[in-house]
Amino acid sequence: MGSYTINLMLTEAALVAVFLGGMWLTWPDPPWQGLVYGDLVVAALVPVLCFPYSKTLFIAVDLTFRPREPEDYVTPREITPHSSRRHH
Secondary structure, three states: OHHHHHHHHHHHHHHHHHHHHHHHHHOOOOOHHHHHHHHHHHHHHHHHHHHHHHHHHHHHHHHHHOOOOHHHHOOHHHOOOOOOOOOO
């Protein structure tokens, strides 16, 4: 969910930037249909192009706030009913 959220925010920011930038450059007579088609292209390309980066960014943020613990390296086959309980 985190990488999806980052990707969504990046895509929406790109959509707003392209739309407002196109309006600003062509004001007072913006080509509305061209702006819509330009945003459709942005909406299709940005999520695909940014996905690997948003996934990596989210993993970095996740590891910053939730560092790895030794239990994270245990494979499911190594877990027995008694070893899954934490002993403090």
